Amino acid sequence: MRRRSFLTTAGAGGVAALTGCLGGGSDGETRTDGAGGTTAERTDTAGATTGTAGSETPELVVATYGAFVDAPSTSPGPWLKDRFESEFDATIRYETPDSEVNYYIERASRGVDIPADVYVGLDVNMLIRIDENLDSGLFAPVDGLSRRDDVKESLEFDPRGRAVPYDTGYICLVFDETFDGGGFTAPKTFDGLLEDQFAGDLLVQNPVSSATGKAFLLHTIKAKGEDGYLDYWTDLRENDVRVVEDWSTSYAAYSNGEAPMVVSYSTDQVYANESGEDLAKHQLRFLNDQGYANPEGMAMFEGTDRPEVARQFMDFVLRPEVQAEIAVRNVQYPATTTAELPESFAKYAQAPPEAVTFTYDALQANLSEWTSAWERQFVGN
Template identity: 30%
Template sequence: MTRRTTRAVTRIAAGAAVVALLPVLAACGGADPADDAATASTTITLVTHDSFAVSEDVLAAFEAESGLTVEQVAPGDAGTLVNQLVLTKDAPLGDVVYGVDNTFASRAVEAGVFEAYQPEDLDPQVAAYAPDDLAGTLTPIDVGDVCLNLDDGWFDENGVTPPATLEDLTKPEYRDLTVVTNPAMSSPGLAFLLATIGAFGTDGWQAYWTDLRDNGVKVAESWEDAYYVDFSGAGEGGQRPIALSYATSPAFTVSEDGATSTTSAMLGTCFRQVEYAGVLAGTDNADGAKQLVDFLTTQEFQADVPAQMYMYPADPDVELPADWQKFAPLADEPFEVAPSDVAAHRDEWIEQWTTTVVG
């Protein structure tokens, strides 16, 4: 599993290899320019974060209907993805991007990474997930709450009362039990930083992180590392029973009979994340790129999102898995930070966090 499911490593690697080989092949003798043009017009490169996944049959149906071939390139977590998009904007990595989220999106928009596009028939409820500074440029694809997860079995076995609030994590009984991710590199990490800013205010969040640091919080570089290497609840030998993940993650740790889950989400620690897709400026196939963005909003793809990526589809009409109401509810009152404040202070807050926590 990646953030929410097993990613198509082979397909992504193959896509990256094809992209890497294109300049080499073009330089070889005997290539027919007409063939190169035909390939370029039918191949669309989708740039994603590491956790993108789609069922093979769903993607194959789109490719068959559109006549396009979708190659995938994944440069890293969402923070790394945005950094790479900005650095390569004059020579884009592909045609479409998926996985830029509401914590990092304004950085990419301000850098001119995207060509303005949004599907004409987009549901107004879906479009509402894009604030004014993103409207018409990025298309909301999925939604999820970033929050701390607990290994319930660990707390039962060790006779420790589980924490319930952000403040609890700074208490001595939870020393060295928590792992989070770096907000400079990880979109869940930045979302959690924003949750603490929403909870403690712009004048109080640094003191909170100082307490958390002094209580032994561990910082991982990516969600995969935090959840699958450090979290004891993932079944991979981790040692920390409190890990930053998603409110939907407990739906992945459900028992075989579907009656219980071995983990739970601290719904009082959440920040709501929205992930977007967009057409990359400089694409050689704008029409194909727009078709791919349109596809990501279809019922077929949206219905595939929960099982493949453990996120809520942005389309409110898509039926959710039966066990999500019990094991994967969204938070009633996630912490909020105004999008304009995120855009204005994101880099400043990340720098302050790094100084406070990492040193």
């Protein structure tokens, strides 16, 4: 039924390289499988919901991760679908393959049909993976968006203009000031984490398998340089830092009082407030007055026969009120300068004094070696 296929061949790494990608997708730590749609629809092998056959209304197939759609009352996907369909002469069908973007990389490398028009949830690590495994890109450069200039320049992560940021998280420390009888305060700097008084107090995620862990590793490289970050991690290990596999495991340990500090997101208090939790247990610290930015983007698949509908959808996502709704539901910051955030979000979410990140070019050239060197030194010893 679907319309086109990629006549690309695998790059030097080929499909075999994908088997080494941990977690299947970008991270695998907070995303769950699922699909939007009604009970009258059926699910295909990619986790998609398929609408009624024979409909003349244009159908836009939006590929994304499961958590974007699987909780209708809180996930952005169902709300976006209802709102978009109420305004435009088109329907949305979500597709949520278990392996996320790897599913499409593999299909493209084999010249198999790509049954989607837009991808939502793309990050710079995914983009690098695509470019390393495919001779031809999976996504097309996007032009003609009326709200494209509303996106914060600091969040742009694709030099070829394929990925359009739509939200971002800022990585920081979350700490519990009630720990051990009260009065606990996280250090203000990376060097402060090495002090004896914080021995065993920090939970971080494995940068090889976790997006938050990778962001924290990259922030240490920003702070200590390529020549100094491994020595810094040696010092962290000597101060009994605890490295766990993923964010959910580390945050559960933190919530259970196993340690007073965890690497997490600067929107932590938004969720804590909505859940009625004690905000004293959800204090934030931006080390060196910085937070590492992890933007998510959307992109249009090459060869889609719905390019105009795809652009309508992407422009729609960048609307101020839509940006605000996505931010609230995803508990992330909007990507644009025009979002109309509700007072509660603005009160409890915190942006860092300075956002830091690495460019696509720097990550493409160095990320694999940086993480491999960390793994050899930190895990191998």
